[in-house]
Amino acid sequence: MSTRTRFAPSPTGYLHVGGARTALFSWLHARKHGGRFILRIEDTDIERSTIESVNAILEGMTWLGLEYDEGPIYQTERFDRYKEVIQQLLDSGDAYRCYCTKEELERMRAEQMGRKEKPRYNGCCRPGAEPREGVNPVIRFRNPVEGAVIVDDLVRGKIVFNNSELDDLIIARSDGTPTYNLTVVVDDLDMGVTHVIRGDDHINNTPRQINILKALGAELPQYAHVPMILGDDGKRLSKRHGAVSVMQYREDGFLPEALLNYLVRLGWSYGDRELFSLDEMISLFDIKDVNKAASTFNSEKLLWLNHQYIMNSDPAHVAHHLSYQMGRLDIDPVDGPELVEVVKVQRERTKTLVEMAQNSAFFYRDFDCYDEKAARKNLKPAAVEALADMLDAFKALPDWSSEAIHKVVVETAELRELKLGKIAQPLRVAVAGGPVSPPIDITLELLGRERTVQRIERAIAWIEAQGTAV
RNA sequence: GCUCCCAUCGUCUAGCGGUCCAGGACGUCGCCCUCUCACGGCGAAAACAGGGGUUCGAGUCCCCUUGGGAGUACCA
Numbered sequence: 129m130s131t132r133t134r135f136a137p138s139p140t141g142y143l144h145v146g147g148a149r150t151a152l153f154s155w156l157h158a159r160k161h162g163g164r165f166i167l168r169i170e171d172t173d174i175e176r177s178t179i180e181s182v183n184a185i186l187e188g189m190t191w192l193g194l195e196y197d198e199g200p201i202y203q204t205e206r207f208d209r210y211k212e213v214i215q216q217l218l219d220s221g222d223a224y225r226c227y228c229t230k231e232e233l234e235r236m237r238a239e240q241m242g243r244k245e246k247p248r249y250n251g252c253c254r255p256g257a258e259p260r261e262g263v264n265p266v267i268r269f270r271n272p273v274e275g276a277v278i279v280d281d282l283v284r285g286k287i288v289f290n291n292s293e294l295d296d297l298i299i300a301r302s303d304g305t306p307t308y309n310l311t312v313v314v315d316d317l318d319m320g321v322t323h324v325i326r327g328d329d330h331i332n333n334t335p336r337q338i339n340i341l342k343a344l345g346a347e348l349p350q351y352a353h354v355p356m357i358l359g360d361d362g363k364r365l366s367k368r369h370g371a372v373s374v375m376q377y378r379e380d381g382f383l384p385e386a387l388l389n390y391l392v393r394l395g396w397s398y399g400d401r402e403l404f405s406l407d408e409m410i411s412l413f414d415i416k417d418v419n420k421a422a423s424t425f426n427s428e429k430l431l432w433l434n435h436q437y438i439m440n441s442d443p444a445h446v447a448h449h450l451s452y453q454m455g456r457l458d459i460d461p462v463d464g465p466e467l468v469e470v471v472k473v474q475r476e477r478t479k480t481l482v483e484m485a486q487n488s489a490f491f492y493r494d495f496d497c498y499d500e501k502a503a504r505k506n507l508k509p510a511a512v513e514a515l516a517d518m519l520d521a522f523k524a525l526p527d528w529s530s531e532a533i534h535k536v537v538v539e540t541a542e543l544r545e546l547k548l549g550k551i552a553q554p555l556r557v558a559v560a561g562g563p564v565s566p567p568i569d570i571t572l573e574l575l576g577r578e579r580t581v582q583r584i585e586r587a588i589a590w591i592e593a594q595g596t597a598v
Numbered sequence: 599g600c601u602c603c604c605a606u607c608g609u610c611u612a613g614c615g616g617u618c619c620a621g622g623a624c625g626u627c628g629c630c631c632u633c634u635c636a637c638g639g640c641g642a643a644a645a646c647a648g649g650g651g652u653u654c655g656a657g658u659c660c661c662c663u664u665g666g667g668a669g670u671a672c673c674a
Contacts (some may be wrong), residue, residue, distance in 0.1 A: 140674075246601065302672060328604090329667090329669070331603065364668085397611050551633075
């Protein structure tokens with residue numbers, strides 16, 4: 129049977145990095161084995177599910193490039209099928225109606241906890257209960273009492289659960305809607321899922337699901353429970369830890385492939401390798417090699433990876449993503465140099481696209497004011513002469529190239545008997561507004577003669593104005 | 599409480615009984631390069647949670663302790 133995997137989020141929020149990694153593992157497994165990857169939306173909890181969340185998840189998957197072969201399949205559209213299976217279970221005696229009220233169940237739990245027992249349903253309606261006035265029954269699965277369920281997990285190995293530890297779980301609420309453990313089983317079965325790859329917070333659900341599958345006479349899929357991702361404090365990753373939404377990483381200037389690369393290395397490795405292209409991930413990844421222990425999300429390393437991808441990816445590709453950030457700054461790339469050229473000169477000095485956009489804004493529009501510290505240090509009266517020299521030279525330059533510009537800067541330094549830094553830095557602040565930019569000759573070449581001239585004039589005027597103001 | 603899971607540098611990890619006075623990466627700290635910021639190069643500090651076994655030999659296998667995590671819903 130050909131491999132079929134799925135990612136089945138419940139739409140109660142955005143796609144977070146933990147879910148994204150589970151989806152990635154599942155996607156990789158399908159791709160590696162030439163199988164199919166299914167997206168299923170588990171929206172049976174109508175109270176908590178929202179269409180916004182569905183869209184956010186879809187958007188996240190798209191940005192990451194985790195394309196699905198089937199779906200999205202919505203569970204809310206499959207209620208008839210679930211009802212059919214529930215009826216089947218009822219008919220075969222593997223399920224029964226339970227008339228206990230929520231209040232009774234709560235009391236039962238409280239008493240059990242008081243006796244330091246594991247809280248579980250006591251099975252009072254199991255032998256068959258009489259309908260009660262005013263009580264809409266729930267339907268429970270009749271879990272085997274004897275024996276044990278052995279989960280042969282691809283990442284955990286064998287896990288044994290005694291049936292005596294399990295109780296009769298509810299598969300249909302009193303309003304008739306199916307619950308999670310039932311829908312997962314039916315869906316995975318109907319969709320022919322061969323490998324259930326999911327977070328290890330589902331381990332405890334697995335034996336129950338296996339029992340239902342067995343009652344249905346179905347063949348079991350392979351299970352792989354991947355460890356969770358923790359925040360810096362060792363607790364399960366959540367909003368408290370900062371950016372957890374996949375789309376927030378786009379906002380923060382990350383390349384999707386950098387995030388993917390970071391995620392795949394969290395709980396998985398291939399020797400000493402750190403960098404993996406998508407194709408390499410597909411060929412090298414093996415779900416069996418995934419670690420058992422939970423791992424902590426480390427933003428610093430993600431930043432490093434992002435920088436690696438910014439530096440080593442095709443500049444045109446980076447430029448494409450950079451344009452999004454430029455848009456957020458209200459910059460239209462037609463107002464300055466080609467974005468690709470900007471990427472080429474900025475990529476080794478910025479770790480995120482946000483940073484790159486901010487540090488490159490001066491190529492496209494005038495800045496409002498100088499960086500205070502840099503101006504104080506570099507835009508001093510002593511710099512005026514050299515700036516004026518270069519201004520004249522630049523105006524007269526027949527050829528506006530970095531080589532010619534470089535020559536002017538060097539010659540001015542020699543003429544004024546100053547170190548290159550004493551010349552280049554004031555010039556840099558004058559044209560870029562701050563102390564950081566690519567090499568000055570390249571910066572000016574990209575900026576263009578017109579803007580260079582204007583900005584040097586502006587700087588000279590500014591310095592002189594400072595002098596008279598004090 | 600009960601059930602299940604986990605445990606190598608601060609973090610991600612290599613290690614699948616001897617080749618480990620434990621290797622790589624991020625980060626940190628030095629030095630070099632340098633017109634700024636970076637890139638890059640070189641180097642340093644930094645870990646087998648503890649205790650019992652098994653074995654000629656244990657980071658690697660078993661048990662216990664400790665510490666973490668998950669589940670324990672008419673949520674998923």
